[in-house]
Amino acid sequence: MDLLSNLAFGFSVAVSPVNILLCLIGALVGTLIGVLPGIGPIATIAMLLPVTYKLDPTGALIMLAGIFYGAQYGGSTTAILVNLPGEASSVVTTLDGHQMAKKGRAGAALAIAAIGSFIAGTFGTILIAALAKPLTEVAQAFGPAEYFALMALGLVCAIVLASGSILKAIAMVFLGLLLSTIGTDVETGALRMTFGYPPLADGIEFVTLAMGMFGFAEILRNLENRESRDIVGQKVTGLMPTRQDLRESAPAIARGTLLGSLLGILPGGGATLAAFGSYTVEKKISKTPKAFGQGAIQGVAGPESANNAAAQTSFIPLLTLGIPPNAVMAVMVGAMTIHGIVPGPQIVTEQPKLFWGMIASMWIGNLMLLVINLPLVGIWVQLLRVPYRMLFPAILIFCCIGIYSVNGQWFDVVLAAVFGLVGYAFIKLGFEPAPMLVAFVLGKIMEEKLRLAMMLARGNWLSLLDFSLNPLAASLLVISIILLVLAVLPSIRRKRDEVFVE
Amino acid sequence: MGQEHVSPAGQSRHSGKNVSERTPNAPRALQDIVGGCLLMLIAVLALYLSWHLPVSGASGLNSGSAPRYTASALLVLGGIIAAGGFFREGEGVGRIAWRGMACILGGVLFFAFAIEPLGLVLTGIPLMLIAALASPDFRLKEAIIFAVLMTLFCAVLFRYGLAQAIPLWPIWPKF
Numbered sequence: 001m002d003l004l005s006n007l008a009f010g011f012s013v014a015v016s017p018v019n020i021l022l023c024l025i026g027a028l029v030g031t032l033i034g035v036l037p038g039i040g041p042i043a044t045i046a047m048l049l050p051v052t053y054k055l056d057p058t059g060a061l062i063m064l065a066g067i068f069y070g071a072q073y074g075g076s077t078t079a080i081l082v083n084l085p086g087e088a089s090s091v092v093t094t095l096d097g098h099q100m101a102k103k104g105r106a107g108a109a110l111a112i113a114a115i116g117s118f119i120a121g122t123f124g125t126i127l128i129a130a131l132a133k134p135l136t137e138v139a140q141a142f143g144p145a146e147y148f149a150l151m152a153l154g155l156v157c158a159i160v161l162a163s164g165s166i167l168k169a170i171a172m173v174f175l176g177l178l179l180s181t182i183g184t185d186v187e188t189g190a191l192r193m194t195f196g197y198p199p200l201a202d203g204i205e206f207v208t209l210a211m212g213m214f215g216f217a218e219i220l221r222n223l224e225n226r227e228s229r230d231i232v233g234q235k236v237t238g239l240m241p242t243r244q245d246l247r248e249s250a251p252a253i254a255r256g257t258l259l260g261s262l263l264g265i266l267p268g269g270g271a272t273l274a275a276f277g278s279y280t281v282e283k284k285i286s287k288t289p290k291a292f293g294q295g296a297i298q299g300v301a302g303p304e305s306a307n308n309a310a311a312q313t314s315f316i317p318l319l320t321l322g323i324p325p326n327a328v329m330a331v332m333v334g335a336m337t338i339h340g341i342v343p344g345p346q347i348v349t350e351q352p353k354l355f356w357g358m359i360a361s362m363w364i365g366n367l368m369l370l371v372i373n374l375p376l377v378g379i380w381v382q383l384l385r386v387p388y389r390m391l392f393p394a395i396l397i398f399c400c401i402g403i404y405s406v407n408g409q410w411f412d413v414v415l416a417a418v419f420g421l422v423g424y425a426f427i428k429l430g431f432e433p434a435p436m437l438v439a440f441v442l443g444k445i446m447e448e449k450l451r452l453a454m455m456l457a458r459g460n461w462l463s464l465l466d467f468s469l470n471p472l473a474a475s476l477l478v479i480s481i482i483l484l485v486l487a488v489l490p491s492i493r494r495k496r497d498e499v500f501v502e
Numbered sequence: 503m504g505q506e507h508v509s510p511a512g513q514s515r516h517s518g519k520n521v522s523e524r525t526p527n528a529p530r531a532l533q534d535i536v537g538g539c540l541l542m543l544i545a546v547l548a549l550y551l552s553w554h555l556p557v558s559g560a561s562g563l564n565s566g567s568a569p570r571y572t573a574s575a576l577l578v579l580g581g582i583i584a585a586g587g588f589f590r591e592g593e594g595v596g597r598i599a600w601r602g603m604a605c606i607l608g609g610v611l612f613f614a615f616a617i618e619p620l621g622l623v624l625t626g627i628p629l630m631l632i633a634a635l636a637s638p639d640f641r642l643k644e645a646i647i648f649a650v651l652m653t654l655f656c657a658v659l660f661r662y663g664l665a666q667a668i669p670l671w672p673i674w675p676k677f
Contacts, residue, residue: 050660050664051664054664167582167583168537170579171583174575177572178545178576181572192555192565192566216610219602219606223601223636224596224597224598224599389640389641389645390648393630393631393634393648393649393652396609397613397626398656400610400626400629401622401656401660401666404617405667410618413610413611413617417610420606421603424603428533428596429534429595430533430537430593431537443568454561457561459561459563
């Protein structure tokens with residue numbers, strides 16, 4: 001079997017001592033930032049990018065991926081024990097997870113969350129492996145027009161699925177696209193919007209933008225409120241869930257895994273949406289919906305499986321098509337670029353070691369996380385006693401050094417401060433910055449592909465929408481336009497808001 | 503969401519709801535008015551900076567096309583968002599971390615301008631101290647000890663562990 005031999009090859013790469021170690025480091029760092037509220041995977045991966053310079057690309061990406069799915073595990077620990085979401089994707093886990101902890105069932109909640117995450121992670125990994133070949137084969141037949149259309153569809157999905165105002169999400173996408181045009185034009189060599197300042201000729205560095213908009217702005221937002229953490233006092237006991245717990249949560253885990261896998265692949269979806277969706281589903285189909293919010297174990301099992309499944313499957317569009325479906329994957333594109341890897345369908349054939357090694361390492365990482373999280377939960381709880389007043393200056397110095405060391409350019413640090421200010425302003429004004437980051441990453445490629453497509457079409461705009469000339473590109477573009485129009489229409493918007501409120 | 507104290511993890515994508523609970527009847531959608539104006543400002547700046555670039559060529563696109571079209575779209579969207587804000591009731595801006603902004607961004611700018619002349623050791627420690635002042639429960643002794651230890655750790659990690667070309671000491675006088 002092709003799939004099995006590929007996976008076997010992947011495991012042979014992933015179990016090399018260095019890669020195992022990097023996978024472990026990634027999983028540990030991920031759990032750490034997952035447990036700690038106030039620092040998310042986007043800022044962390046951006047922060048650790050410079051640390052991976054000296055590593056080979058496979059090892060670097062194995063570690064960075066570990067941070068992302070590790071954070072999904074860690075986030076539930078804080079949600080259950082402290083009633084605070086360690087990550088945005090574990091917000092819903094606080095509802096029933098913390099109620100269970102209050103009733104002395106913290107152990108069972110933690111165990112179900114970890115087991116559900118592991119099952120979902122395993123399923124997600126298998127799905128990536130299975131879909132990789134067919135999807136890349138489709139993608140290899142794509143021309144520039146098809147690529148442009150696909151990325152446009154991705155951005156539209158990111159807009160439709162973003163929370164808050166549609167118009168604001170569209171605006172953030174255009175801002176991201178605009179920022180991506182700064183620097184030298186690849187085709188003509190013209191300098192664009194550089195203020196005549198040489199360091200800007202290379203464009204805005206991805207790390208600078210991500211750390212400013214996510215690292216700095218997040219710190220500022222956290223500083224608005226005094227911190228209060230009520231850690232559940234009693235020792236966590238009874239890590240083994242009862243037979244009844246398992247029976248009750250098994251269907252929820254299965255549903256959460258399937259829903260999460262689907263939402264992870266969709267652009268704009270991702271872990272947070274998956275967790276919310278799963279909670280809604282579980283509550284709707286439950287025979288005892290009143291138990292939700294009072295410590296229903298399905299309310300922990302479903303969302304925690306869903307967010308981890310989505311975390312895994314969001315790698316599918318990135319690895320097979322080279323299109324990041326959400327902001328974390330946009331950071332992964334940044335990581336690949338720094339290591340000289342162009343994301344896209346050619347990765348499977350040109351970098352089989354990287355591709356299959358990364359997939360295999362994800363399963364190994366999930367296994368490690370099961371061990372890291374369950375028996376060692378006490379250590380992570382202790383970490384919650386590290387106050388935020390010590391945490392954020394440490395994050396800050398790491399960010400500053402990281403930004404500076406990308407190009408050895410002090411001006412990049414100034415730019416990051418500006419982005420921090422702008423990012424914080426946008427957060428305060430109700431704009432979500434995540435679609436902007438995705439658009440920034442896609443912007444350069446989209447412009448290149450569009451110009452190439454236009455060249456082939458000899459400047460005829462309408463040929464892109466001509467079904468007889470470019471059937472695939474035209475249908476993707478038409479779908480994008482229909483989706484966008486539907487999303488802006490007020491009646492649908494109200495329905496969508498209702499979903500988010502739940 | 504039943505979250506009374508979402509601090510400091512206020513990372514929930516859906517925290518907008520909490521804000522509205524805090525300020526139930528802000529007069530107009532101040533967020534939208536200010537946000538829309540900010541977008542228009544950025545768009546106008548971009549249009550001004552990219553106006554001299556050509557927008558048409560043999561293929562119908564040129565180096566100036568992408569900046570001008572995206573900036574124009576941003577200008578229109580900003581206008582719609584701002585105008586809409588005058589006609590709707592909506593959310594105010596809420597609490598702003600002024601002290602945090604001064605300390606965090608001030609610290610980062612200090613780092614940017616000082617790293618090359620002063621080196622990491624003499625830049626990192628003040629950066630962490632300036633930043634720590636942002637916290638409402640600042641403790642001087644703890645902050646100093648932590649700043650020194652963390653800076654030294656970073657110096658060793660980045661310079662020796664990761665072999666990054668980052669200056670550690672002032673360039674003049676030579677050490």
